[in-house]
Amino acid sequence: xxxxxxxxxxxxxxxxxxxxxxxxxxxxxxxxxxxxxxxxxxxxxxxxxxxxxxxxxxxxxxxxxxxxxxxxxxxxxxxxxxxxxxxxxxxxxxxxxxxxxxxxxxxxxxxxxxxxxxxxxxxxxxxxxxxxxxxxxxxxxxxxxxxxxxxx
Amino acid sequence: xxxxxxxxxxxxxxxxxxxxxxxxxxxxxxxxxxxxxxxxxxxxxxxxxxxxxxxxxxxxxxxxxxxxxxxxxxxxxxxxxxxxxxxxxxxxxxxxxxxxxxxxxxxxxxxxxxxxxxxxxxxxxxxxxxxxxxxxxxxxxxxxxxxxxxxxxxxxxxxxxxxxxxxxxxxxxxxxxxxxxxxxxxxxxxxxxxxxxxxxxxxxxxxxxxxxxxxxxxxxxxxxxxxxxxxxxxxxxxxxxxxxxxxxxxxxxxxxxxxxxxxxxxxxxxxxxxxxxxxxxxxxxxxxxxxxxxx
Numbered sequence: 069x070x071x072x073x074x075x076x077x078x079x080x081x082x083x084x085x086x087x088x089x090x091x092x093x094x095x096x097x098x099x100x101x102x103x104x105x106x107x108x109x110x111x112x113x114x115x116x117x118x119x120x121x122x123x124x125x126x127x128x129x130x131x132x133x134x135x136x137x138x139x140x141x142x143x144x145x146x147x148x149x150x151x152x153x154x155x156x157x158x159x160x161x162x163x164x165x166x167x168x169x170x171x172x173x174x175x176x177x178x179x180x181x182x183x184x185x186x187x188x189x190x191x192x193x194x195x196x197x198x199x200x201x202x203x204x205x206x207x208x209x210x211x212x213x214x215x216x217x218x219x220x
Numbered sequence: 221x222x223x224x225x226x227x228x229x230x231x232x233x234x235x236x237x238x239x240x241x242x243x244x245x246x247x248x249x250x251x252x253x254x255x256x257x258x259x260x261x262x263x264x265x266x267x268x269x270x271x272x273x274x275x276x277x278x279x280x281x282x283x284x285x286x287x288x289x290x291x292x293x294x295x296x297x298x299x300x301x302x303x304x305x306x307x308x309x310x311x312x313x314x315x316x317x318x319x320x321x322x323x324x325x326x327x328x329x330x331x332x333x334x335x336x337x338x339x340x341x342x343x344x345x346x347x348x349x350x351x352x353x354x355x356x357x358x359x360x361x362x363x364x365x366x367x368x369x370x371x372x373x374x375x376x377x378x379x380x381x382x383x384x385x386x387x388x389x390x391x392x393x394x395x396x397x398x399x400x401x402x403x404x405x406x407x408x409x410x411x412x413x414x415x416x417x418x419x420x421x422x423x424x425x426x427x428x429x430x431x432x433x434x435x436x437x438x439x440x441x442x443x444x445x446x447x448x449x450x451x452x453x454x455x456x457x458x459x460x461x462x463x464x465x466x467x468x469x470x471x472x473x474x475x476x477x478x479x480x481x482x483x484x485x486x487x488x489x490x491x492x493x494x495x496x497x498x499x500x501x502x503x504x505x506x507x508x509x510x511x512x513x514x515x
Contacts, residue, residue, distance in 0.1 A: 086226075087227040089263070107264070127259035193411050
């Protein structure tokens with residue numbers, strides 16, 4: 069079936085099966101930042117923003133995003149302040165989980181520009197980093213929020 | 221997923237159309253609300269629907285309204301919306317709190333009020349709390365409308381009384397007249413489903429204590445709660461209610477805890493929940509959550 073959506077700012081028409089997950093459809097489009105990992109919505113590596121809210125690509129039936137705005141980190145083009153903050157704070161090691169953290173952080177900061185430590189932890193409840201870079205990731209969010217590095 | 225015979229995608233844009241499709245296809249189509257649980261089952265290969273009826277475009281199912289003091293939640297209202305809605309936070313804080321404890325914010329963006337009830341997963345948070353506050357599910361079909369209590373709706377593991385031509389369209393919650401708490405005891409990670417969930421509410425001189433995640437369906441014993449009529453409930457009564465719940469229940473064993481472990485946690489968590497709603501009317505949903513450990 070045809071799937072019309074706004075993908076990374078561009079009106080796009082994709083082909084999908086009605087029982088396909090968004091994750092698979094986006095990867096077929098070459099959007100490799102959306103990563104198949106746990107398949108049960110726990111790890112956050114396939115996070116995408118749908119109308120600005122984080123959703124699990126692995127749990128979202130593709131036809132459900134018909135007519136909606138879908139954003140992956142490819143749509144940020146490396147120019148987003150949150151992406152820069154992750155680079156400056158070195159908020160990653162292997163980088164596998166990073167796109168999911170970046171998008172989750174973007175949604176958090178859009179809603180709450182000055183999140184507390186507890187609010188950051190809550191927002192990242194569904195994003196796992198197996199390298200354990202959480203301290204630097206939280207630093208990156210604080211940096212993106214305009215706070216000095218390491219501030220507590 | 222994908223490939224093979226084409227799967228049918230039905231996406232009605234009105235409730236009338238959705239009800240007509242549901243009545244026509246019955247059990248041959250799988251209803252999709254938020255779709256998070258369904259997707260997990262599909263990804264794991266447990267189900268492979270040949271027809272999907274998505275309620276995503278039915279605007280009538282997205283309302284959060286208060287009518288004559290009663291909260292009406294459309295079936296497609298997300299957990300995140302229940303968590304954040306200012307009216308629910310003010311007047312039904314125990315619901316905001318319980319829905320806000322489900323999984324992670326990302327899953328709460330997707331999971332819906334109607335979906336979690338229709339799935340009837342024993343380990344979900346909302347059924348116990350909705351049962352404690354006397355919520356009713358509205359079931360519609362071309363034949364008419366009926367309202368069922370949560371313990372009439374959920375019949376067993378993943379089993380409900382929803383007929384093949386019916387849709388769960390709304391959840392109605394009476395005005396909160398007294399304190400209510402939801403305690404979620406987790407034995408693994410903070411984003412996990414509960415090992416033991418206890419919801420307690422006092423309203424109009426009645427105490428309701430419902431234990432979730434420990435059996436096929438939410439467990440509650442009105443005769444045991446009859447103690448908690450009016451006035452403060454003292455510690456001895458709270459302890460007794462906890463002890464009787466633990467004794468009478470036949471908890472299941474799963475990866476979150478053995479039956480024997482759960483029985484001990486039930487005694488403690490029920491006592492704490494009763495203490496929290498028993499002391500006075502001040503603790504409406506604002507109480508601390510279960511922190512793990514036992515006494």
